[in-house]
Structures are given as structure tokens and as C-alpha cells.
Amino acid sequence: MRFLMTTKGGSRTPDAAMMAEMGAFIEEMTKAGVLLATGGLEPGGLRMISSGGEITVTDGPFTEAKEAIVSFALIEARSREEAVELARRFWKIVGDGESAIQQVFGPEDGPEDGPGAGPR
Amino acid sequence: MDAHRVVDAVWKMESARIVAGLARMAGDVGLAEELAQDAVLAALEQWPEAGVPDNPGAWLMAVAKRRAVDHLRREERRDRGQERLAHDLATRPDDGERDVDDVVDALDGEVGDDVLRLMFVSCHPVLSTEARVALTLRLIGGLRTDEIARAFLVSESAVAQRIVRAKRALADAHVPFEVPAGPERAARLSSVLEVIYLVFNEGYAATAGDDLMRPSLCLEALRLGRVLAELTSDEAEVHGLVALMELQQSRSAARTGPSGEPVVLHEQNRGRWDPLLIRRGFAALLRARQAGGPLGPYVLQAAIAACHARAATPEETDWPQIAALYEALVRVLPTPVVQLNRAVALAMAYGPRAGLTLVDTLTGEPALTGYHLLPAVRGDLLARLGRHDEALAEFERAASLTRNSAERAVLLRRAATCAAKAGEAEKAEEAEQEATEAGPAEGDVTLGRAMGLFLARPDLSADTVRSYNQTLTRLCRHLGEDAPIRDVTSHRVAEVFAAAWGTAAAATWNRHRAALRSFATWAAERGWAAAGLAAPLDRRPEPRPRIRPIDRSRLESLWKRPDIPLRERTLWLLLYESAAPAEWALSLNVEDLDLPGMRGEVKARGHWLRWQSGTAALLPLLVGDRRRGPLFLADRRPGPGRMPATADLCPHTGRGRLSYERAEYLFKRATGDLDPEGGGSTLHRLRHSRLAHLGEEGWSARMLMSLSGHASARTLHGFVRVPRPADTVA
Numbered sequence: 001m002r003f004l005m006t007t008k009g010g011s012r013t014p015d016a017a018m019m020a021e022m023g024a025f026i027e028e029m030t031k032a033g034v035l036l037a038t039g040g041l042e043p044g045g046l047r048m049i050s051s052g053g054e055i056t057v058t059d060g061p062f063t064e065a066k067e068a069i070v071s072f073a074l075i076e077a078r079s080r081e082e083a084v085e086l087a088r089r090f091w092k093i094v095g096d097g098e099s100a101i102q103q104v105f106g107p108e109d110g111p112e113d114g115p116g117a118g119p120r
Numbered sequence: 121m122d123a124h125r126v127v128d129a130v131w132k133m134e135s136a137r138i139v140a141g142l143a144r145m146a147g148d149v150g151l152a153e154e155l156a157q158d159a160v161l162a163a164l165e166q167w168p169e170a171g172v173p174d175n176p177g178a179w180l181m182a183v184a185k186r187r188a189v190d191h192l193r194r195e196e197r198r199d200r201g202q203e204r205l206a207h208d209l210a211t212r213p214d215d216g217e218r219d220v221d222d223v224v225d226a227l228d229g230e231v232g233d234d235v236l237r238l239m240f241v242s243c244h245p246v247l248s249t250e251a252r253v254a255l256t257l258r259l260i261g262g263l264r265t266d267e268i269a270r271a272f273l274v275s276e277s278a279v280a281q282r283i284v285r286a287k288r289a290l291a292d293a294h295v296p297f298e299v300p301a302g303p304e305r306a307a308r309l310s311s312v313l314e315v316i317y318l319v320f321n322e323g324y325a326a327t328a329g330d331d332l333m334r335p336s337l338c339l340e341a342l343r344l345g346r347v348l349a350e351l352t353s354d355e356a357e358v359h360g361l362v363a364l365m366e367l368q369q370s371r372s373a374a375r376t377g378p379s380g381e382p383v384v385l386h387e388q389n390r391g392r393w394d395p396l397l398i399r400r401g402f403a404a405l406l407r408a409r410q411a412g413g414p415l416g417p418y419v420l421q422a423a424i425a426a427c428h429a430r431a432a433t434p435e436e437t438d439w440p441q442i443a444a445l446y447e448a449l450v451r452v453l454p455t456p457v458v459q460l461n462r463a464v465a466l467a468m469a470y471g472p473r474a475g476l477t478l479v480d481t482l483t484g485e486p487a488l489t490g491y492h493l494l495p496a497v498r499g500d501l502l503a504r505l506g507r508h509d510e511a512l513a514e515f516e517r518a519a520s521l522t523r524n525s526a527e528r529a530v531l532l533r534r535a536a537t538c539a540a541k542a543g544e545a546e547k548a549e550e551a552e553q554e555a556t557e558a559g560p561a562e563g564d565v566t567l568g569r570a571m572g573l574f575l576a577r578p579d580l581s582a583d584t585v586r587s588y589n590q591t592l593t594r595l596c597r598h599l600g601e602d603a604p605i606r607d608v609t610s611h612r613v614a615e616v617f618a619a620a621w622g623t624a625a626a627a628t629w630n631r632h633r634a635a636l637r638s639f640a641t642w643a644a645e646r647g648w649a650a651a652g653l654a655a656p657l658d659r660r661p662e663p664r665p666r667i668r669p670i671d672r673s674r675l676e677s678l679w680k681r682p683d684i685p686l687r688e689r690t691l692w693l694l695l696y697e698s699a700a701p702a703e704w705a706l707s708l709n710v711e712d713l714d715l716p717g718m719r720g721e722v723k724a725r726g727h728w729l730r731w732q733s734g735t736a737a738l739l740p741l742l743v744g745d746r747r748r749g750p751l752f753l754a755d756r757r758p759g760p761g762r763m764p765a766t767a768d769l770c771p772h773t774g775r776g777r778l779s780y781e782r783a784e785y786l787f788k789r790a791t792g793d794l795d796p797e798g799g800g801s802t803l804h805r806l807r808h809s810r811l812a813h814l815g816e817e818g819w820s821a822r823m824l825m826s827l828s829g830h831a832s833a834r835t836l837h838g839f840v841r842v843p844r845p846a847d848t849v850a
Contacts, residue, residue: 033346036396074396076339081122081129085176092174106373 002036002104003083005073007090009097021093029075034086038073074104123168128264131160134177135262136347140234142184143297149241150287153259155191159184235260236351237297239344243312246293251286252315253322254279260347261340270333272322309352313361313418316344320365338369349404359408360419366401367425370394381526386434398429420449439469447703451779454765456485457493464497472504472581477724492521496531503534504581508542548576565648567608568601574639591635594620605649614656626660633657669812670791670801678791679734687778688786690738691752695803697732699810702803704729706778708751709767710743720751746770750777 012018029035049056073090077083083101091097135156142152159180173179242255257263257271265283269276300308323337345362352358374388405426408419415423424445431437446462459482467475479498488494499514515535519528571592575585598616599608613636621629633654640653678684679693694705704722708729713720719730731739742751749770758764758776768777780803788800 031346031350033343033400078132078336078339079125079129081125082133085126085129085133 001077001079001083002106003075003077003080003101004104005075005083005087005090005099005101006041007071007073007094007097007099009095011095011097012093018093025089025093029086034075034077036074036076039071041070041072043070123172124164126172127160127163127167130163130172130176130180132262134180136235136238136260137177138181138184139259140238141181142188143238143241144234146188147297149238149259149290149297151191153287155184155187156180158187232351233299235347237299239312239348239351240299240308241290241295241297243308243315244290244293244295245308245311246289246295247286249315249318251282251289252311253318254282255286256315256344257319257340258283260344263340267333270331271337273331273334309355310357312348313357316341316348317361317365317418319344320368324368335372338365338372341365342369349407353407354411356408356411356413357416357418359404359411360416360422363401363404363408363422364418364425366397366404367422367429370397370401370429379526381530382524385428386437390432393429401429402426415448415452417449417453420445420452424449437468439465443469448781451764451781452762454763456482456487457491460488460494460497463501467501467504472501472583476501476505490521492518492527492531494518495521499531499534499538503538503541504583506545506581508538508545512538512542544576548573565605566601567596567599567603567605570605570643570648571596571601571639574642587631588635588638591632592639594632595636605643608649608653610650610653610656613653617657626662629660630662633659668805669809670805672813675806675809681790684790686738686742687752688783688790690735690742691778691783692787692806693734693738694729694731695806696810697735698729699807699814700729701807702780702783706750706752706780706783709749710746710751711748713739713743713751715739715743746772748772752778752783754778754782 026035026038044059047058049058075083075086077086080101080103087099087101091099138159139149139152139156142155143149146152146155162183163176163180167173238259239256242259243252247255253272254268257268258265263271265279266276269279272279299305319337320341323335323339323341326334326337342362342365345358345365349358349362370393371385371388373394374390374392375383377383401422405419405422408422424442427438427442427445443462443465446458446465450458450462459478463475463478463482465475466478467473476498479494479501482488482494483498495514496518499511499518502508502511502514512535515531515538519531519535522528522531575589575592580588595613595616598619599612617629617632617636621632636657637654640649640651643649644651644653675696679689684692691705694700695702698705700722704725704727707722707724708720709723712723715736718732718736719728721728749772750768753770753773753775754777755775757774758769764776769775770777784803787803787806790800792800
């Protein structure tokens, strides 16, 4: 199963020690084939809205961006719990914040395999 | 979250390291696994109440170790390894979980090696293949017994039994917990690779409706492979296997159609291939190349998969490269199935006839009796040659042999198409006869009708029809299907061509031009269209890397060098004098030679290779007393694991046929000093040198073609002085 994890926050100041820890973590996850893609994101970014055939592009709106780390990770995990466990390890490195974990559906995941349908 | 599921997830992530660490200390894989299971039970009891610990892996490890100490004290066994474990743990201050991280840190340096040892032991040859697979998934993948059972469609108790017996067998055989060294290491590593690929293939064979556990075996195998690749980074074959699996897995979404039917490679929607996995596959293949060494079966298969992955459309597939890779694969993995695949590649690269020749040599193979892909491939090749009646029989045979119902449906559909085509071909023949008989009276033949009749000709292969159809459909769209062909002018055709393919690559332009010329000639013969419909369209030069010939004087001195052994001297002279491909020369057998006639028959090609006095003087010396078998022999007898086919073995000396790689290497080494870059020349260049020299002497393209076996005069451009299609022997 693939999951997309997006994160906001991170209370720890990104110093050399944290960067090293993060680097080692990312390397280990990449080698294990768990981490497929990852990267930092600009806070805010552009917003596009399609409404009634009309498309509007705006800057933001930005929330309190400040020094918040915004990033994403695409991971290949065997279960939802494994994804959570990986995210837990991530937060142990970067401190406080919040993340969203969403399964990325592939062609093999019919709607019946969607969230909520399996044994929870 | 359900604590059971959390424990299970953590266990899957950590099991390999925990069991491996315990096994090293206990010296017994079975005991290690039981201790680890105790820890899992403890987690199931405690985590729901106390919450998941900060470092769940270390928690499990610490508990397992405490159980180990208890166990050892209770049993008071005197095994050396266990004594060490008891001592090791008993002298460590055991003040609860606070030192857990220390315990794990102390192990960290060795954890990787332990996991590798665990892999080698799980795939130990004292175990049956099923036991190896079950134990590997259980110990390294962390799969539960019921998961393994569901994945392999067997009962849970059967899997549990397999694992119990496997653990006992390892203990009985006193299999040490280590990675063997020396030659044993290679054999044992290949057993590990085999198990991983077996797991992968089991998942790959899953069909719609199967338990979801089955397809997930592919991912499990990928994980195992990736972990192994990290632990043995200098083993090319490990990276080769990972590359192969990543590339095969990248196609998983495109492999089946909406109703679960298999979709063959060339019909797959390549937009559904997973670019992430393709990239990982390429990276792994690159690491395999960097690891060096001779190309093994996994690396070669991965390289073939990479050829497919690189092609954005099936038409862009580099089939000659794939055929060459299969050629190399056949040498290290000389199985009939690989030969069959090679035949498919040859057919794609050089036409169905080339493939059929090889397939026909396989029909007697006992290993392929009952193998549905043999008649399926043969049927496909026959159909492409327009031999629909024979193809029909083969497809029906293939359908009766396959056990997969979706595949059977596909084969029966192809059989039906053949039956229809066989009928159509007859009708088309009749229709053509009618049309021809009607002659010029049919003044108003439309473009669409002419095109239909043209494409229904029985002598066109399916590929040709597909290719011609592209060209003619485009023409029809611009000029109108109903336009009388008589009114179509060469000027209008040229306009359509310029608009459609004016900016395309030269090869594309030339392909469409060839299609149009064929159609125009055919239509003009029937008096339907004006002659010269394609006349204004010029052939465009296709860029082709030039191969510089080797100087004559340098070759002369090479022939005279005293340090060149007889075999090499004969082979090189033969290649030069015959200007034949090296594969042909190497495929010669003693019994195929006509020494007085100065020629030898290349049986697979039905082509005679002709040489001159230089070779003729050396050949009797090289042949000696031999009466049969390969003409050019390898230096040594083949090892037991690499036994070639009987046809490639000399009955007199027991040595195998000289390989292309080896012959190439020898020539490169000998010519290193002729080459400014020092890399030496290829055998291909030697052949082309001869063609260039003959061209300088005024040989025509046709003469060169008949000498060298070049299929097309175009590939000879640059060798002959007057490269005109109408070139004749003066």
C-alpha cells in the first residue's frame, strides 16, 4: 500500500544534529524501499480553484507559516499501522507538529479496499 | 488503533533484526524465533494498557533477551553459544527498560551481518524449497503463519509444520549461524536469490480473485531483495535480481485488463507503468554493472526488462539488443524456455522467419512438452508469416495446454482470428483475381477499396500490414476514402507526406515512403493508378554510426604475428575473408565444412560462408582429427554447473563452443596496440574492414551482400563506391 504523508510544523530548530538524524532516517527508509519520494514544500504556494468552468489562481492563502516545516513523503508500507509507525519515528526527530497520512489508491485497490472497509 | 495490528506492524518491521540478533547469540535459529515470539506475546499483553513504547523494536528485543536468560537458566544447557549469551546478559546491569537503547546500540554494528546470516541459514540447502520459502518469509519478512498459508494457497497447519520441521532440520544438521566463505558462498547466495525470486514469481502469478496476500508477495520479495542488496553491495547478481523485480513490478498495473485477463507486454498501456519503480530498477541495474564481474542470469534478465522499460512505445523497443542479451543469457542459462524467449526476440528483431527457425528446433525438447507457450509462440510466428491454417492449429493446441482460463480465452480468440484470416486470404485472392480480370474496366476503384485489397494480400505479414495500414490510413484520411484512385496525383501525395511526416525522423519518413511505394507499384500494375505516384518522394539519409575500417597493413602484420594461437588466427582470417558475422563463424561445426570447396554451411541461417586461401591453409590444422562438433572450441571443458547443449560440445575433447564474448575479448586484447584508444577492435569492425576494403576494390553492393550475408544493401552504404539501388555487376 502506498501512503502520502504531508506534515506541518516541527518544533525542533533544524540544526546540524537534526539534519544528520533526518538524513540517516531518510537513507535507511530509502534503502529499505519504504520511502519512494520525499521533499520539503514551500509554505502556502499557489492555490487554484475551478468553479463553473472558471479557473482562479491566487497566492496563498497563507496560514501562520513562520518557520513551519512543510514536507511530504510517499511511502510503501504493508499496513496503515506501519505507516503510522514510520510517521512516529519521523516526529521523534523533528518534534511537535501535525501530519496527514492518506492511502494512495492504485489500480489494485478497488473501492471495497478503501479506508474503513477492512478489519480495523 | 488496534494494538494487535500495531504489534504486528512493528514486528514485521523489526523481526529480521530481532531474530537475527538473538540467533547469533543463541546459535540456534529455532530458539531465537521462539524467544522473539514470546516477546510479541508480551507486547500484545502490555501495549494495549501501557501504550506503545517509544522505541518498540528495542522493547521487543529487550524482552526477548530477558526471556532468553530465563530460558537458559531453566534449561541449564551447556551449549557454548548459550553460555556466552547467559554470561553476556547476566553481567549486564538489568535495570528495566532504560538500558534498552544501550543493549540495541551495542548490537547495532553487527545487526546487518546478523540479518545476512539469517538469510543464508533460512535458505540452507538441507531444507526443501518450500521450507526455505516459508522460513524466509517467517523470519525475515515477519509474516504470520496464516499469511504465508493464504499467500501460497495451502493450509495454515501445513505451513506451521513446514516451519517446525525446517527449524528441526537446521538444528539436527548443526547448521552454523554464519555466512559461508569461498566457493560455498556463491552457491548459497544463489539459493537465497532463488528463494526471493520464487516468492516474487508466486506473487506475480496471482490472478484476480486471489487472496490479496498473494500479489503482496511481490512487494515482500522486493523488500527482501532490497535488504539483501544493502548487505551484499558488491554482488552484481543481487542488484540484478532487485533490478529485475523492480522493473517487472513496475508493470503490475498494466499486466491485467479490466476483467482480469492477462495483457501481453506489447499491448500494455505503458502510461500505467510505474515510473518510480522503473527508476529504482535502472538504479539497481547500474549498481549491478558497477559491481562488475561476468554478467549473470539475473543481471541479463534485468537488462532485458530495462530494454522494454526504456521504450515509450512497443515500436521503439530495441529488439536487436534484446536478442543479443538473450544470446548471452542462453549461454549462462541454457534452458529451452530461455531459447524460446530468444526466438521471440529474434523474430521481433529480424522477422518471424528467424524466430521460427529457432522455435522449430525446440519442438522436440522434452522439457517443453505440455508447455503452452511453445505452440503459442509458434502460432504467433506462423500467423505473422501469413500461414494462418498452421497458426490456427498451434493456437488451439496452446489453448488446450494452459491452465489459466483467461489465457485460454485469449488463445482461442487468436485461433478464431486465424480461421477468419485464412478465409479472408482465400476471398482476397478471389477478389483480386476478379479485380485483375476486370482490369481497366474498373476505372473507378476508390482509394479505400484499393487499400483494403492491398492489405488483404496473403503474402504480407501481420507486422507489415500494421505498418502499411498506418501509412495508408493517413493517406485516406487526407485524400478521402471514396476518392477514385485514378484522380490521386503524385503532387497531392507529396503534400500529404510533407504535412504528416515532413518533420519526422528520417527512418519514419522512409518507412512510410516504402509503404506508399509498395502500394503505388501494386496499384499501377493493376492499371488503377498512375505510375510514379511515389516518385517525388525522396529517400532520406538515415544517420548511421560509421565503423572505421582497420588498415590493411595493420591486419597484414596481425596475421603474421607469431604469438597468435592457431585458433584465433584461423577465426580472424575466416572472418576477414568471408566478411561474415562472428556469430556465424562461431556456430560452424566441423561436419558443416566443405574444405575443398572453401566454404562452410551456417545451418541455422541456411547460408554458406565462403573463405579464401589464407583460411583454407589453416583450417586442416585446426580441425586435426576431429570429425564432428564445434569448429572453434573453448580453452577449457565447461564446469558441471554451466553445461552447454550437446550441439555445443565437442565429442572428441569434451570442450564447449568458443563464446562470442571470449572471441571478442581475445581479438580486442590482440589489437589493443592497433587502436589509438588502446581498447582494441571488435570482431564486428574486423568484418566491416573487409567490406570496406572490398568496396575500395570496386565490389558492388549486391556482391558484398551475397558474400557477407547483410540483409539489406542499405547497411552497406558507405562501403560501396556507387551506392545506387540499381547497382549491377559490371
